[in-house]
Amino acid sequence: MIFVAALFATAQPAEADDPIVLDPGLGCPGFALQLQGTGGNLQTKDFYDKNGNKVRTITAGKGVLLTYTNLSTGKSITFDTSGSVSKTTYNADGTYTVRASGHNGLVLFPSDVPAGPTTTQYTGTIVYTIDPTTGVFTLVSSSGQAVDVCAALA
Template identity: 45%
Template sequence: MAQKNGRRIAAIAAAVALGIVAIPSPASAADFEFVVPAGQVCSFELKVTGTGGSAVEREFTNPKTGTVRTLTAGRGSDLTFTNTSTGATFSLKGNGSVSSTIVGPDGGGTVRSTGHNVILMFPTDVPAGPSTTLYVGQVVYETDAQSNFTILSSSGRTTDICGQLS
């Protein structure tokens, strides 16, 4: 249970960093910091710190079923990733991204993100983590109600952030 709760916290914090969570529109993201244990999103303990950023979110609803789609656009937070074992850091300036989510009946959905997006993959994801990747271009993935991700496709450039910190 602790792993699932930690997973949700990390997923939420990562989403805030990217401006892809429900934030009152328009809004600025609060500064944040979280640490993910070794073996979860990198082979080592990873600290993620974010500052700034803003996003606008629109929600599309069906009177019978509730939210059916969300559209989020904005500039993500400036991010610093730290390998806590070595002190090595990798920083990214906040850039633009747009995410469209088709919400599924189980609370999960299919997300199409374009621009600059960082995705943290855990051992329960597909492909299985640990991995932390910057996608510049487009990435499409599914998420279930427990925040497990399945990458469906990507195009553009990728950067292995764990590799940058090893």
């Protein structure tokens, strides 16, 4: 399980059990969104070229129980993210390309491409780029099933 937004890249929060709260208009239009993952066991491995430059990161493992909550109404939706693999490539121009498969949540902010706020839970594959200078995420492609979390919680 990986959930991402322009504030945090392809990693879980510092403590997976600690909730993340996104103000109205960031994760979903019109209400504050809480994301909380419990359990899981993800492992990360970094790969370096002969000069010591990081060129790729792979994160894989058993996912978490991921709960999204509309903080205005208290309505929640939970996904058992039974596993995922995320491969991040560090591009020569300084951007990152992430290919995530399995169960992954993707939060796009108004500054991202396409512009959010949107929160989508995917089962399948998503590919997106991250510009660490601007913080902009760009969704390149998605395949498989997608659940519009904001619509489900509205």
